[in-house]
Each structure stands twice: as structure tokens, then as C-alpha cells.
Amino acid sequence: AQKITQTQPGMFVQEKEAVTLDCTYDTSDQSYGLFWYKQPSSGEMIFLIYQGSYDEQNATEGRYSLNFQKARKSANLVISASQLGDSAMYFCAMSRRNTGNQFYFGTGTSLTVIP
């Protein structure tokens, strides 16, 4: 069975500092994708970044990067130069080819950026 684990229910970071949000996953599949989403208090789900299981390079999108360690089955999100607008819930998700690319989500981490 697939499982996404986010062990940090809440995190705080000082504005302009970097922060790492942890995500581990459990699958025996070879082909899978890892995603991070942001959910601000408005409730919308915003896609941030994607990493494929066969990608050798860590994904980066602006201030977001994904620290992918395949052997450890971890896909941590790194946000550099935090901004007040980064305060939100962050969800890690996995899609698996063997289940028709269905998405499985973690329980989320609440990030608060302190001015």
C-alpha cells in the first residue's frame, strides 16, 4: 500500500530564511511522481513542483526546490528566502503508474513565516 508521511504538523520560519518541509513515501513501484502543493487560507490548491522517480536532477522552480533522495524515499521541499505570503499548508503527494496515476496526499504541514 502507498503511504505519504509528513511528520511536521507545524513549522515556523523567519522571513528571508530558508525552510525544509519533510516528506517520505512508501512504495515498491519503480515509476512514480512526487508533487508539492500549497494551500493558503483561501483554500485553493496550488501546484508548486514535480519530481519524477527517474529524474536524476532535483527539481527546482524559482524559490522552490525538491530534495529527492530516492534510496531514502524522501522528497523534501526547500523554500528559500521565505516570504510572508508563503504562510500556508503544504501537501506532499505521489502518483503511481500502477494505479493509473492516482494521487495520494500526505497530511500536510502548516508553515508560518514570521516577520
Next chain:
Amino acid sequence: GAGVSQSPSNKVTEKGKDVELRCDPISGHTALYWYRQSLGQGLEFLIYFQGNSAPDKSGLPSDRFSAERTGGSVSTLTIQRTQQEDSAVYLCASSLGQLNTEAFFGQGTRLTVV
């Protein structure tokens, strides 16, 4: 449309009544997902449609919940005999159904059962 559209955005219903929640996915997206999110909680998977395959209904919490997707496009989630514990935000998402493509979410329907 440009994005995933859900209606209504808010629904207040009396306990015991049936409700229907609608989702219009992005045109061309073969995969459609329903999730439920209680206040301050994560996303609880409900049901997944992918093309013409049989839907994955493994997340439906009880037989009061059902969903259909007509013509591979619009989906309706139906909750019969609503209970107070059904109160939550119901999120719909769609995607191209490929491994490396993200899911796009609607704004959700906030259901309140009184």
C-alpha cells in the same frame, strides 16, 4: 473552461437530505478526483475516474456516497441522507492522467449539514 469548476461553492442542508455536488473538469482531462477536507485536516481520497476504466471507489466512506462521471466529463458526487459528520469541503481535481502531470483543483464546495 479555463480551470476546474465546482458548484455550488457553498451548500447548507438539513440532516437527512440528499445533496449533489458538481464538478466540471478541464477540457481534455481524462482523470478526475474527488477529495474531502475537514477543517484544518488533510485531503481524504473519495473516488477516482480515469478514462473509460472502472472508477476507484475505495475511498467512499459509506454507501450513502456515490459519484458518476457522464461522457467522460462532468462529475456529480451525491451524498444521501446527509449526516453532520459529512460537513467538510469537497474538492474536485482533474489531470491529463499521466504520471508527470499535476492535478488541477477546483475551489471546492463547502458543505454544512445542520
